Amino acid sequence: GENVEQHPSTLSVQEGDSAVIKCTYSDSASNYFPWYKQELGKRPQLIIDIRSNVGEKKDQRIAVTLNKTAKHFSLHITETQPEDSAVYFCAAAGAAGNKLTFGGGTRVLVKP
Amino acid sequence: EAQVTQNPRYLITVTGKKLTVTCSQNMNHEYMSWYRQDPGLGLRQIYYSMNVEVTDKGDVPEGYKVSRKEKRNFPLILESPSPNQTSLYFCASSPGQVLYEQYFGPGTRLTVT
Numbered sequence: 684g685e686n687v688e689q690h691p692s693t694l695s696v697q698e699g700d701s702a703v704i705k706c707t708y709s710d711s712a713s714n715y716f717p718w719y720k721q722e723l724g725k726r727p728q729l730i731i732d733i734r735s736n737v738g739e740k741k742d743q744r745i746a747v748t749l750n751k752t753a754k755h756f757s758l759h760i761t762e763t764q765p766e767d768s769a770v771y772f773c774a775a776a777g778a779a780g781n782k783l784t785f786g787g788g789t790r791v792l793v794k795p
Numbered sequence: 796e797a798q799v800t801q802n803p804r805y806l807i808t809v810t811g812k813k814l815t816v817t818c819s820q821n822m823n824h825e826y827m828s829w830y831r832q833d834p835g836l837g838l839r840q841i842y843y844s845m846n847v848e849v850t851d852k853g854d855v856p857e858g859y860k861v862s863r864k865e866k867r868n869f870p871l872i873l874e875s876p877s878p879n880q881t882s883l884y885f886c887a888s889s890p891g892q893v894l895y896e897q898y899f900g901p902g903t904r905l906t907v908t
Contacts, residue, residue: 726902727838727899729898774838780894782843783840787835787836787837
């Protein structure tokens with residue numbers, strides 16, 4: 684089955700700096716890659732996603748890039764703010780679009 | 796308000812006592828899924844359903860059952876809970892029959908002693 688690895692497990696950045704989280708996946712048939720943000724004690728919330736026919740997608744301060752050849756995708760957060768502090772999860776879904784495999788999560792701390 | 800609801804939110808039970816965690820969505824979504832979240836292991840998919848009466852196993856289905864008799868409801872059943880099923884459980888739903896743009900419920904924290 685699919686295996687998703689996420690790095691780093693923790694990330695501390697200064698407010699205003701950029702944060703980058705990287706994920707690799709094993710199933711070359713995977714074609715949907717969402718990112719979720721989970722604040723302490725809350726539910727995961729979708730922040731951005733990308734499908735395999737697109738190499739990059741941006742939404743304000745958040746961007747995701749996908750390299751299908753290398754089977755990796757990354758989340759970029761620019762101009763970080765304290766409210767960006769949370770755990771971020773990447774995930775990958777297979778071609779059928781019915782099973783989702785998550786990475787282990789990255790705890791991001793933005794220091795004011 | 797569009798939402799996914801779960802009940803109960805917190806549950807402490809004993810080994811072997813059957814329990815059901817309910818999940819309901821009011822968005823007319825076709826796809827629904829259950830996940831468990833454990834420290835260091837992230838979220839893992841237990842079961843999913845692409846439509847009424849259509850369910851299938853995720854990555855960790857052992858010890859769980861589900862049913863989908865109505866579009867809005869997708870209960871998770873633990874016939875004989877064990878301590879290794881102590882976890883935080885999330886239900887999620889998506890429009891269409893695939894899992895794009897999933898909305899998560901608030902979570903159910905289950906402790907099995």
